[in-house]
Amino acid sequence: MTIHVDIVSAEAELYSGLAEMVFAPAELGEVGIAPRHAPFITKLRPGEVRVKISDSESHPFFVSGGILEVQPHLVTILADTAIRAKDIDEAAVLEAKAKAEQALADKTNKIDYATAQAQLIQAVMQLRTLDRLRKRGG
Amino acid sequence: MAVGKEIRTKIGSIKNTQKITRAMEMVAASKMRKTQNRMQATRPYSKKIGQIIKHLAHAKAEYKHPYLIAREVKRVGIIVATSDRGLCGGLNANLFRKMLAQLKQWQNENIDVDVCTIGSKGAGFFSNLQTTHLVGQISKLGDTPHLSDIVGIIKIMLDAFDEKRIDELYVVYNEFENTMVQKPGIQKLLPVMADEIEHDLTGHWDYIYEPDAKDVLDNLLTRYIESIVYQGLVENNACEQAARMVAMKSASDNAGNLIGELQLVYNKARQAAITQEISEIVAGAAAV
Numbered sequence: 001m002t003i004h005v006d007i008v009s010a011e012a013e014l015y016s017g018l019a020e021m022v023f024a025p026a027e028l029g030e031v032g033i034a035p036r037h038a039p040f041i042t043k044l045r046p047g048e049v050r051v052k053i054s055d056s057e058s059h060p061f062f063v064s065g066g067i068l069e070v071q072p073h074l075v076t077i078l079a080d081t082a083i084r085a086k087d088i089d090e091a092a093v094l095e096a097k098a099k100a101e102q103a104l105a106d107k108t109n110k111i112d113y114a115t116a117q118a119q120l121i122q123a124v125m126q127l128r129t130l131d132r133l134r135k136r137g138g
Numbered sequence: 139m140a141v142g143k144e145i146r147t148k149i150g151s152i153k154n155t156q157k158i159t160r161a162m163e164m165v166a167a168s169k170m171r172k173t174q175n176r177m178q179a180t181r182p183y184s185k186k187i188g189q190i191i192k193h194l195a196h197a198k199a200e201y202k203h204p205y206l207i208a209r210e211v212k213r214v215g216i217i218v219a220t221s222d223r224g225l226c227g228g229l230n231a232n233l234f235r236k237m238l239a240q241l242k243q244w245q246n247e248n249i250d251v252d253v254c255t256i257g258s259k260g261a262g263f264f265s266n267l268q269t270t271h272l273v274g275q276i277s278k279l280g281d282t283p284h285l286s287d288i289v290g291i292i293k294i295m296l297d298a299f300d301e302k303r304i305d306e307l308y309v310v311y312n313e314f315e316n317t318m319v320q321k322p323g324i325q326k327l328l329p330v331m332a333d334e335i336e337h338d339l340t341g342h343w344d345y346i347y348e349p350d351a352k353d354v355l356d357n358l359l360t361r362y363i364e365s366i367v368y369q370g371l372v373e374n375n376a377c378e379q380a381a382r383m384v385a386m387k388s389a390s391d392n393a394g395n396l397i398g399e400l401q402l403v404y405n406k407a408r409q410a411a412i413t414q415e416i417s418e419i420v421a422g423a424a425a426v
Binding site: 006008009010011012013016026027038039040041042067069071076078080081090091092093094095096097099100102103104131 | 179180182184186190193254264273277284285291293297
């Protein structure tokens, strides 16, 4: 008996096919999923997912976390593409916020909806010039 | 011969411009193919995650996540995907026009708007707009953006939603229909509309959650949002390249027409000068 396995990441499909069994590093310990497993959903730790196709053949995949979803005849692994940690996400937030403030600081004059479009090109040119200057300045 | 020197220089400069636009067209064409492939590659994930959310929404979940609950709207958040560079026809302008219409509607309903932008064009536009608040920005992601690049701005919005600073979240990007047609679209991300998802399950059942439902759902919904935004970004990228290819193609064609016309004017001027010279000589000879 076999079970259908899909391993996908947000950026690409990694594997899709039938397998005898799937092993995955769940958060509370390694799990092995055989066909007709009860519906089950869990987070994954970074580690190796192993798809056993037959006794002699198995495919290993490295995942840096993600989610494992099991239905009786279907296993779906939603793999993360990068290591996710709270402080890394937090740093990304700060960066994006800083960039927004920067963009707001480049504002030159007050405009309303009607003139917004006309000013658009100008604003972008200014931004680009600033970027260039910033690069030149190191 | 000194005739039509200006015209010749003009033809030369248009020829140079045409070379550039033609090169850009070809670059955009090859990039478009790649971005389209990337667009295809992101589909399985969002499809799968959508299926799981669908199951979750209809399984008798003992836990109702805040992302699934609609509340009164006082303030909304938008994530806007734009291109970094111009010269791609009306791509960004169309998107902004659509946005402005939506913004006006929200303004009439006294709803405040927070904006996070992806791409320098969006940053330039929204930093000058008085009616919205730019809270996050990311740009220069290049042709191969990674999900990790946009985690920051999504988290800003999700945090705001968690703290009830915003009550709805939207993503705005150009939808890729085909090479010639790109349609700006606004898609609602939060609250996730469980009712809108088609019910195709028979019987009621629930998952075994490990470690617990809250933790898993939290994770899953975050990823769901991220995958949709990422897909939007990738799709917008494909649109950018397609729009640029079309814009550059028409620019090259226009340059060709212009060169043709100028060449005609130049030839006429040259011919007129020769005729005049001959008639002068003939007149001179007759006078002698």
